[in-house]
Structure formats: structure tokens, C-alpha cells
Amino acid sequence: MAEPTTPPPAAPLVLVEHTTPFKKGSGSNQNYASDHTQGDYEAYLKQDVAEEVIITVADFLEWILLAPPGWETELDTQSIVGEDQFKTLLAKYVEVANKETSHRETTMYRPFIELANRCLIDLGLRKKKPVDSDLIFCRNDPTIIRGSDAQRKPDVLNVLMGIMKARKLNIDELLDKGPSEPFYWPNVLAFWEFKRGKTKTTADVATVAKQPSSKSKTKTKAHAPTRQSPRGSTQVNSAKSETSDARLEVTDPSSAQKPSGSDNNDQSVKTASPQIQCASYALEVLSNGGLRSHVISVLVSGKSLELLYYDRSIVVKSQPLDFTDDLSTFLAILHRFGSLNTAQWGYVPLVPIPRPLPPGSTSTFSPSFYDGDELNLRDMTLKLGVIVFRAHGIIGRGTVVVHATVLRAPPNNPGLVNKSVIVKWSWSPKSRAREADIINQARAHAADTNMRRHLPEVLYSEDLDGSIPECHRHLMKHLPDEYEARVITVIVLEVLKPITELSDPNELATALRGIFKCYRWLYETVKIMHRDISVNNLMFHRVGEKVYGVLNDFDLAVWLDGENSTSRQRTGTKPYMARDLLDASPPPHRYRHDLESFLYVLVFLTCKIKGSRLARWASLPMDDLRDAKIATITAGFPPAKDEFRAFEVEWIRPLRKLFTTGTTNQEDYKDQLAAAAFRDNAPPPEFDNATLDGAVTFAKFEDILASIK
Structure with missing residues (x-):
């Protein structure tokens, strides 16, 4: 008798999974x-982020970025922010960020990347000539990341220098344009998504508790403050949703690089909301980035940033931080990004981290x-x-x-x-x-x-x-x-x-x-x-x-x-x-x-x-x-x-x-x-x-x- 085999299910009949007496995630x-449309894709992402937990930046630093107790005073940030080069780079970014409507968000990439990479050097986390294990900031937009049928192109990425070398890329090339040889989802440590304008400030805990929205389909729970952050109180805006275990895959076998804004699939996510757009990137990292336990990333809106976190149980974001004003906290965030090891970035050692694909490899999973x-x-x-x-x-x-x-x-x-x-x-x-x-x-x-x-x-x-x-x-x-x-x-x-x-x-x-x-x-x-x-x-x-x-x-x-x-x-x-x-x-x-x-x-x-x-x-x-x-x-x-x-x-x-x-x-x-x-x-x-x-x-x-x- 021939030994039975289990080939991949036939395409027309394979569909999806779902589970939850309390939640509705995708x-x-x-x-x-x-063969789903982008509208379908957005609907499922909305399920995953339908309920999110909002915490202070300080709690995010300690709980997720694993900052040690006393991180507020541990770093010598004053000597860094007092340097002329730091001031010059920060001023360049602020100048561009202040032009809220007259310039495209792409103008924000280069000054931010130069500022962030310089801070990593000043923080002692990498040398001017980085080694393979060093984390770097680089532009990705408008290049579509490979390793998935979904056509996604986050703005700025964190990758290791060794990945840059494997793709035959250098940092200077990725200041004004995306990589000529696309990255692969398992290469992505984190993404930074940029938007014009200001982040809407999260409501005060008391305000949320007193004014529940009768129109909202998402329940909002206010939690007592657990601690004070440098810039405000802790608030948890609870929102959880879950379902069984699968999702859709958008297929569009088009070219790996397109002009910014020309990709209909990715562009339709971008027109939905920053929350859905960032969730679409986290989805790809968790689904196509190797065995990952979680994803840490950032949404930047002008001079404000929100730290983002996704895992199989929860979606978390921090309260907004004006990082051009609170420079000590900004440097603490960069310090933690540069200090995390692969397990802390979410790579599970059960199986090896996927090897970098050679240049010219297929774009699909x-x-x-x-x-x-x-x-x-x-x-x-x-x-x-x-x-x-x-x-x-x-x-x-x-x-x-x-x-x-x-x-x-x-x-x-x-x-x-x-x-x-x-x-x-x-x-x-x-x-x-x-x-x-x-x-x-x-x-x-x-x-x-x-x-x-x-x-x-x-x-x-x-x-x-x-x-x-x-x-x-x-x-x-x-x-x-x-x-x-x-x-x-x-x-x-x-x-x-x-x-x-x-x-x-x-x-x-x-x-x-x-x-x-x-x-x-x-x-x-x-x-x-x-x-x-x-x-x-x-x-x-x-x-x-x-x-x-x-x-x-x-x-x-x-x-x-x-x-x-x-x-x-x-x-x-x-x-x-x-x-x-x-x-x-x-x-x-x-x-x-x-x-x-x-x-x-x-x-x-x-x-x-x-x-x-x-x-x-x-x-x-x-x-x-x-x-x-x-x-x-x-x-x-x-x-x-x-x-x-x-x-x-x-x-x-x-x-x-x-x-x-x-x-x-x-x-x-x-x-x-x-x-x-x-x-x-x-x-x-x-x-x-x-x-x-x-x-x-x-x-x-x-x-x-x-x-x-």
C-alpha cells in the first residue's frame, strides 16, 4: 500500500479559519x-485592530522594548543633544515636518534616517562603518518587499547591516530611494511609517470613562493609571479581537518596484487609515517573516510618533510622543531599538531564521x-x-x-x-x-x-x-x-x-x-x-x-x-x-x-x-x-x-x-x-x-x- 501523502489543498476549495466566544480577529x-480585493483585506485587518490597548510611552519602553528600571536617567542624552551635528540634523527634520501640506511625506524620510542613524552612533550602538550585526535605518518606499503575494512597501525599515551586504546595498543608496534589490519579509526587524500632520492626542482616562461613544462598535475601557510616563498618564483603550487561524492573501504578481503611489494594492491600504496600513505590514511580518512571536514598529506623524506592537493576542500602541521636544525619551527609544537581540525582536529560535534570498529571487512566498x-x-x-x-x-x-x-x-x-x-x-x-x-x-x-x-x-x-x-x-x-x-x-x-x-x-x-x-x-x-x-x-x-x-x-x-x-x-x-x-x-x-x-x-x-x-x-x-x-x-x-x-x-x-x-x-x-x-x-x-x-x-x-x- 502506498504511503498516504498530504499535498497542499486544492486552490478553489481552501478558504479560511476563525475562533472566539469573545473576540473577532482575523x-x-x-x-x-x-483573489481578494483590497476592500476585503481591509475588513479583516479592521477585525485585528478593532480593539487595541493604549499605554504610555514609558510603559511601552519597559514592557515591550525591555528598558531597564531607571532608563530615564541611565543614558547620557544631554551630551548627544548638545552636539552641533545632532542639532543640525534635528533642525532639518523639524523644518520638513513643519511643512504639513506643501510637501509629500517622502521628504521626511532622508532627514529622519540621517538623524536616527547618527543617534545610533552617538549612543555607542554602532560604528561609523557598521558591522553585520548592527541595526540601521534605511528607506524602503517605493520598493515592494518580497516573500509575499501582497504588494507592500513600508516607508522606512530597520534591518541588520549583514542583510544590506547580502542584498549588495549600502546606506547612502537608501537615503533618497528604495533598494534596487528588494528586501525580504524575514529581513524586516521593524517598519517606520510616515504621515503628514499631527497625531490626534489620546483622550484623558477620565474623559474616556465619562464619555463612551454610543455610536462606536468598539468597546472602550478605561484603566486606572499604572504609572506616570514622562509626558502623561497611562491609559488603556482596550480592544481585543480574535478568530481562528488564517486569513486572505492578496495576489498581484506585478513588478517588485513601482513609483511611489502607483501601486493600487498598497495604495488602497494607505488611503484607508494609518492604523490599517501599519497593521497590513505587521500582518506580512507575522505571516511571511519566519517564525515570529511579535512585531514592534512605529507610526510617525510629523513631529509625533506612536510605538506599535502586534502579537497573536493583542495590538498595543503608545500614546503620542513629540519626539522633537522630548529628546531624552526619543533617544531612549532608539537605544532600545539598537539593543534588542533577535529573540527580543520576535524571532523564535525553534527554527532557524530564514536565510537572505540571493539577488533576483522570486517576489512571492x-x-x-x-x-x-x-x-x-x-x-x-x-x-x-x-x-x-x-x-x-x-x-x-x-x-x-x-x-x-x-x-x-x-x-x-x-x-x-x-x-x-x-x-x-x-x-x-x-x-x-x-x-x-x-x-x-x-x-x-x-x-x-x-x-x-x-x-x-x-x-x-x-x-x-x-x-x-x-x-x-x-x-x-x-x-x-x-x-x-x-x-x-x-x-x-x-x-x-x-x-x-x-x-x-x-x-x-x-x-x-x-x-x-x-x-x-x-x-x-x-x-x-x-x-x-x-x-x-x-x-x-x-x-x-x-x-x-x-x-x-x-x-x-x-x-x-x-x-x-x-x-x-x-x-x-x-x-x-x-x-x-x-x-x-x-x-x-x-x-x-x-x-x-x-x-x-x-x-x-x-x-x-x-x-x-x-x-x-x-x-x-x-x-x-x-x-x-x-x-x-x-x-x-x-x-x-x-x-x-x-x-x-x-x-x-x-x-x-x-x-x-x-x-x-x-x-x-x-x-x-x-x-x-x-x-x-x-x-x-x-x-x-x-x-x-x-x-x-x-x-x-x-x-x-x-x-x-
């Missing part, structure tokens, strides 16, 4: 979505990103191969799935050496049950060998608590209500095939029926609810000539007899999420929601999606997607492909009727409640919301699935 919304690298775990060593999947989002697990070969096996399973496996790493919420534990306990309950064949097999798992960055620990400590603690979890699994490879209708029906029976067994017998039924999570393998469908990916699964998920995540993969779960305040996740997801998966597998209204489901915002699904459930789905006509007649239409009947039952009950309240009558009998008053049940679902033999 990390869970989208997995492999493609390569699935061979980690190919040939070794992943060393406590009891296992793996040689990595091509990427099967990577999440594209800010808030979320940041999941990466890679083919691998076992070089060193655990002592209890030496036969794994030289075997092909799948390795998955992700930033899992510490409040969640471990995926490996859930799968292993489910398999332990399966006395029937055939049921185990519908479950994935965990070969190894490990939580890397030692990889939690210091800045994460500070945020957990100081922002316990806003920050969701996460840990890198690595799980090694058997290799499976995606359900999309099954083209024979009878085999597809057999696989799907087996997956449904497994789901029902897990729910009724093992008391596990999967909560993420999607095309990407349905797999299969063959035992002899027989096909077995496999219910994969238990990241969001919960025990029914324990607490429902304590992770701040909405549950499900967005295009397949049940209508109710797309509400702004979703109800508890019930098994009928997963059955509704099963129906959507069936439609995407067997119907003519291309060119239909369903093709846009992956890119719609939550509220629009809910409306679209309500309309589709009522009006019907696109016709089935010719070879899958039986699925439309025998499965899709009858299953859809279960949900339309349930919706009618729900609306009738609401009418009865309203009438009883108006007439002052006794309310009607309690509605069975779990099954929509008996309309959607396991038994009815299974009877329908038995119709195709």
Missing part, C-alpha cells in the same frame, strides 16, 4: 483564501521556506520540507503546517525514523485543552478499530513554554484582562490526504458519512464537540482498498462536561460557520451549528462555486456573511457539478430543508412570545434551541446521509 477567519531546516524538540528531531499551510493573520494561533521527515524518534517509537510526517506548530491559548490530549483521549475511547480510523494519530507533541518572549510575560502581568496567554505547541501527526482529492462520488459519500458518524460518536459517547467543521479539516486515508474519512484538527474542540472554551475566540472556520455564530454576540456553540457547517462543506465540495455568490463568502465581513447565508439557506445553493448530481438531490436539498424548517420554527416561536406578551397570556412551551425544536437532529441528519449508498 487569524481564525481565513486560511488559504485567494515559497512553500520551501523551511525546506532542509531541522526542528529539534526534546525527544524528536525533524527535517522540515514544504509548507502545507500557514495562517495569514495577526490575532490567532499563527498555525504553520509542514511536511517533515523524522531524523530522531522518541524512545517509545523508534520505528518513526525516516518516516514522513506532518508537523504543526501554533500559538495555542494556555487556557485551552491541548489538541494532542483531546485526540489521544478520543482514540482511547474507541474500542472499535474502525472508529479510530476516522481520527488522526498523534505521533508526538510538546509545549515550548521556554519560548515565551519576555515582552509577552510583561503584557500578561500588566494587562491580565486584555492579554490571552499563549504557548507554542508542536504536534507531529500521521500524513493524511485532503478530502478534496476524492473525485469518485461513492468514495466521497463513504468518507463524509464516516466523518459524520465519528463526529456524532465523539459528541454522544466521548463528550467532545469539534466546533470547526471545514473543508480543510476533513481528510481521508486508505486501508487496503477502503476509504476512511478522518475528522482532523481538534484545535477548537472542547469537553462537553467541562467549561466551554475559555479562549477568547469565536469558534469555527468562517465560510463554514453557522449563521448564529456570525452574530455580534454569538450564542453558545451547539452541535447543530457543526451540522450546519457540514452542509456548507458538502456544498463547497460538490457544487459549482466559481462565479456564484458563495465564492465571496471567504471575504465578506461577519455581518454581511450572516445575511448572505440566511439568504442562501432560503433561496438554495448553486447547482451541483455533473458528477455530484446525486449529492444535490439526495443530501443537499433535504439537509437544507432541515435548517429552513428549524428557522421557521424559531420565527414562529418568537411570534408566539410576542403575542403572549401583548395579550398578557402565559408564554408558550419552552423552545428547544439546541435542535431548533426538533428540526435539526443527529438522527434526521444520519437518515439523509444513508440515502447515497
Whole structure:
């Protein structure tokens, strides 16, 4: 029997992921979505930054930039600001920054870069002739950064001098123009985005608390000051959002360098808002910059700056700082930027930092990103191969799935050496049950060998608590209500095939029926609810000539007899999420929601999606997607492909009727409640919301699935 393989999912069917009983970020919304417009892209970025935490510059310096206690007096800043060269460079920048409307923001780059690089020398952080490990400031705009399908071109970058040499660039070349040989997302330590005008000053804590906006869709919480910064009080403007684990990827295979302002894809982000624009750059660093725990960057508006921070749990920014006035704090920021090591910049040492691409390399993301690298775990060593999947989002697990070969096996399973496996790493919420534990306990309950064949097999798992960055620990400590603690979890699994490879209708029906029976067994017998039924999570393998469908990916699964998920995540993969779960305040996740997801998966597998209204489901915002699904459930789905006509007649239409009947039952009950309240009558009998008053049940679902033999 040939060993099963897990190639990358077929493009037309790979969509996205999403999770959160409390949040709505994009990390869970989208997995492999493609061909989205910039408007779609902006909508998902808005989810990630919908709630952000605002802290003082002083707190940002200590919690995120890791400035030591007493940093305010530690640096000899007076001798630097008193130098004639510093004064001259600062005056040049101030002169340009004061011309708020008559000059383009590009005129701000050179004087700022010259000032910042000079400060690094004066602070003793680099020599006049920098060495490979020195951090430098350089212009990037209008050159598009390589290593992603998204066409992004941040204004100014921090990179290491060694990267400059690898690209055959020098500092002087990057004062008035972007690099002739583009940088690569893994090269980017930080970005500095420049805007004309002044940053709007953040409201006082008391003002925010007294004047909540009735129109705002984003909740705003005021926190008591934790300390005083040199320029003001601490305020936290809480805003968190999360979703499952994926996102969209904008594709535009155009040239690597374009005139500033000519790139429609990047320009449309720039016209949205500085917040969204900066988030789009952070998205690329986290998704395409290697294994990164966080991103630190800066938004400069004239003479004011805001420090920015993004990780898988939170978006943070500092209060505005007039850095041309508060020079001591500005120099402290530059000192910390020049002092951070690679781990403090967010590079996780689990895998090697990606090597610089040679000049002339492709501009798009390569699935061979980690190919040939070794992943060393406590009891296992793996040689990595091509990427099967990577999440594209800010808030979320940041999941990466890679083919691998076992070089060193655990002592209890030496036969794994030289075997092909799948390795998955992700930033899992510490409040969640471990995926490996859930799968292993489910398999332990399966006395029937055939049921185990519908479950994935965990070969190894490990939580890397030692990889939690210091800045994460500070945020957990100081922002316990806003920050969701996460840990890198690595799980090694058997290799499976995606359900999309099954083209024979009878085999597809057999696989799907087996997956449904497994789901029902897990729910009724093992008391596990999967909560993420999607095309990407349905797999299969063959035992002899027989096909077995496999219910994969238990990241969001919960025990029914324990607490429902304590992770701040909405549950499900967005295009397949049940209508109710797309509400702004979703109800508890019930098994009928997963059955509704099963129906959507069936439609995407067997119907003519291309060119239909369903093709846009992956890119719609939550509220629009809910409306679209309500309309589709009522009006019907696109016709089935010719070879899958039986699925439309025998499965899709009858299953859809279960949900339309349930919706009618729900609306009738609401009418009865309203009438009883108006007439002052006794309310009607309690509605069975779990099954929509008996309309959607396991038994009815299974009877329908038995119709195709």
C-alpha cells in the first residue's frame, strides 16, 4: 500500500479559519483564501485592530522594548543633544515636518534616517562603518518587499547591516530611494511609517470613562493609571479581537518596484487609515517573516510618533510622543531599538531564521521556506520540507503546517525514523485543552478499530513554554484582562490526504458519512464537540482498498462536561460557520451549528462555486456573511457539478430543508412570545434551541446521509 501523502489543498476549495466566544480577529477567519480585493483585506485587518490597548510611552519602553528600571536617567542624552551635528540634523527634520501640506511625506524620510542613524552612533550602538550585526535605518518606499503575494512597501525599515551586504546595498543608496534589490519579509526587524500632520492626542482616562461613544462598535475601557510616563498618564483603550487561524492573501504578481503611489494594492491600504496600513505590514511580518512571536514598529506623524506592537493576542500602541521636544525619551527609544537581540525582536529560535534570498529571487512566498531546516524538540528531531499551510493573520494561533521527515524518534517509537510526517506548530491559548490530549483521549475511547480510523494519530507533541518572549510575560502581568496567554505547541501527526482529492462520488459519500458518524460518536459517547467543521479539516486515508474519512484538527474542540472554551475566540472556520455564530454576540456553540457547517462543506465540495455568490463568502465581513447565508439557506445553493448530481438531490436539498424548517420554527416561536406578551397570556412551551425544536437532529441528519449508498 502506498504511503498516504498530504499535498497542499486544492486552490478553489481552501478558504479560511476563525475562533472566539469573545473576540473577532482575523487569524481564525481565513486560511488559504485567494483573489481578494483590497476592500476585503481591509475588513479583516479592521477585525485585528478593532480593539487595541493604549499605554504610555514609558510603559511601552519597559514592557515591550525591555528598558531597564531607571532608563530615564541611565543614558547620557544631554551630551548627544548638545552636539552641533545632532542639532543640525534635528533642525532639518523639524523644518520638513513643519511643512504639513506643501510637501509629500517622502521628504521626511532622508532627514529622519540621517538623524536616527547618527543617534545610533552617538549612543555607542554602532560604528561609523557598521558591522553585520548592527541595526540601521534605511528607506524602503517605493520598493515592494518580497516573500509575499501582497504588494507592500513600508516607508522606512530597520534591518541588520549583514542583510544590506547580502542584498549588495549600502546606506547612502537608501537615503533618497528604495533598494534596487528588494528586501525580504524575514529581513524586516521593524517598519517606520510616515504621515503628514499631527497625531490626534489620546483622550484623558477620565474623559474616556465619562464619555463612551454610543455610536462606536468598539468597546472602550478605561484603566486606572499604572504609572506616570514622562509626558502623561497611562491609559488603556482596550480592544481585543480574535478568530481562528488564517486569513486572505492578496495576489498581484506585478513588478517588485513601482513609483511611489502607483501601486493600487498598497495604495488602497494607505488611503484607508494609518492604523490599517501599519497593521497590513505587521500582518506580512507575522505571516511571511519566519517564525515570529511579535512585531514592534512605529507610526510617525510629523513631529509625533506612536510605538506599535502586534502579537497573536493583542495590538498595543503608545500614546503620542513629540519626539522633537522630548529628546531624552526619543533617544531612549532608539537605544532600545539598537539593543534588542533577535529573540527580543520576535524571532523564535525553534527554527532557524530564514536565510537572505540571493539577488533576483522570486517576489512571492515559497512553500520551501523551511525546506532542509531541522526542528529539534526534546525527544524528536525533524527535517522540515514544504509548507502545507500557514495562517495569514495577526490575532490567532499563527498555525504553520509542514511536511517533515523524522531524523530522531522518541524512545517509545523508534520505528518513526525516516518516516514522513506532518508537523504543526501554533500559538495555542494556555487556557485551552491541548489538541494532542483531546485526540489521544478520543482514540482511547474507541474500542472499535474502525472508529479510530476516522481520527488522526498523534505521533508526538510538546509545549515550548521556554519560548515565551519576555515582552509577552510583561503584557500578561500588566494587562491580565486584555492579554490571552499563549504557548507554542508542536504536534507531529500521521500524513493524511485532503478530502478534496476524492473525485469518485461513492468514495466521497463513504468518507463524509464516516466523518459524520465519528463526529456524532465523539459528541454522544466521548463528550467532545469539534466546533470547526471545514473543508480543510476533513481528510481521508486508505486501508487496503477502503476509504476512511478522518475528522482532523481538534484545535477548537472542547469537553462537553467541562467549561466551554475559555479562549477568547469565536469558534469555527468562517465560510463554514453557522449563521448564529456570525452574530455580534454569538450564542453558545451547539452541535447543530457543526451540522450546519457540514452542509456548507458538502456544498463547497460538490457544487459549482466559481462565479456564484458563495465564492465571496471567504471575504465578506461577519455581518454581511450572516445575511448572505440566511439568504442562501432560503433561496438554495448553486447547482451541483455533473458528477455530484446525486449529492444535490439526495443530501443537499433535504439537509437544507432541515435548517429552513428549524428557522421557521424559531420565527414562529418568537411570534408566539410576542403575542403572549401583548395579550398578557402565559408564554408558550419552552423552545428547544439546541435542535431548533426538533428540526435539526443527529438522527434526521444520519437518515439523509444513508440515502447515497
